[in-house]
Amino acid sequence: MATDWNRISHHAMDWAYEAGTVIRESFKKQLTIETKSNADDLVTNMDREVESFLIDKIRKHYPEHQILGEEGSGDDVQSMEGTVWIIDPIDGTMNFVHQQTNFAISIAVYHEGEGKVGLIYNVVNDEMFHAIKGNGAYMNEHPLPKLEKVELEKSIIAINATWITSNKRMDPSILIPIVDQCRGTRSYGSAAIELAFVAAGRLDAYITMRLSPWDFAAGKILIEEVGGTITNLDGEELDMLGKNSIFAGKQNLHQYILDEHLLNDKK
Ligand code: IPD
Ligand code: CA
Numbered sequence: 515m516a517t518d519w520n521r522i523s524h525h526a527m528d529w530a531y532e533a534g535t536v537i538r539e540s541f542k543k544q545l546t547i548e549t550k551s552n553a554d555d556l557v558t559n560m561d562r563e564v565e566s567f568l569i570d571k572i573r574k575h576y577p578e579h580q581i582l583g584e585e586g587s588g589d590d591v592q593s594m595e596g597t598v599w600i601i602d603p604i605d606g607t608m609n610f611v612h613q614q615t616n617f618a619i620s621i622a623v624y625h626e627g628e629g630k631v632g633l634i635y636n637v638v639n640d641e642m643f644h645a646i647k648g649n650g651a652y653m654n655e656h657p658l659p660k661l662e663k664v665e666l667e668k669s670i671i672a673i674n675a676t677w678i679t680s681n682k683r684m685d686p687s688i689l690i691p692i693v694d695q696c697r698g699t700r701s702y703g704s705a706a707i708e709l710a711f712v713a714a715g716r717l718d719a720y721i722t723m724r725l726s727p728w729d730f731a732a733g734k735i736l737i738e739e740v741g742g743t744i745t746n747l748d749g750e751e752l753d754m755l756g757k758n759s760i761f762a763g764k765q766n767l768h769q770y771i772l773d774e775h776l777l778n779d780k781k
């Protein structure tokens with residue numbers, strides 16, 4: 515029997531809305547905040563609760579699917595064969611803790627390595643970015659138009675300033691002409707939101723050094739559905755089970771920046 519991606523998408527959205535309500539309620543309560551790999555890598559009781567909530571729902575309804583989740587309560591996924599859910603219960607935990615805005619729930623469903631269903635729910639703004647492969651992308655009930663061309667001079671590019679210090683694979687000065695020529699730069703502190711904004715045309719491109727699959731899996735589906743491009747900084751396809759540098763944007767701008775700046779410097 516063919517998989518009903520529409521049903522899966524509705525389930526994922528219902529669960530994200532339900533989790534969003536619980537997260538908003540949590541603003542009134544005391545959070546438990548811990549650090550993971552370093553002092554800037556935060557996790558809260560809500561990250562864990564939301565991941566468990568989503569995983570329980572997925573396991574109950576789709577017991578044959580695999581789940582890759584940031585907080586580790588999913589499966590030890592070693593391959594993209596079959597159907598794999600990739601979830602980030604709260605993307606932008608630092609924003610959640612410090613700012614109570616600009617964080618999102620990110621849920622993606624891949625089948626045999628191909629993105630089928632993607633959603634990014636901006637919890638505080640109540641903006642649900644969602645797509646089913648081949649059916650277009652939406653923000654709430656509004657269809658997102660196909661992305662049009664933009665010149666670097668008229669573009670807004672999201673860049674994370676940690677590039678300057680934590681970048682060991684590329685000379686940070688490579689960014690100077692890009693930052694100089696573009697119209698403006700932004701940094702929201704949630705990769706999922708930044709990718710959703712690229713899909714929605716609010717940002718023209720997004721460049722970052724190191725993301726995990728749960729940070730970009732849903733954003734990739736949304737961006738590709740509106741004709742945008744997402745690769746690593748060398749213009750190569752993303753590894754869905756490993757860490758990647760990320761370069762997403764409108765197709766013409768992505769190509770131009772790769773040719774003129776990112777790859778040009780390696781010639
Ligand atoms: C982080 C955010 C942030 C990105 C980090 C991610 P988290 O996710 O997406 O924008 O720069 O690399 O780890 O930890 O808040 O889910
Ligand atoms: Ca994340």
Ligand code: CA
Pocket residue numbers: 561584602603604605606607
């Ligand atoms: Ca997270």
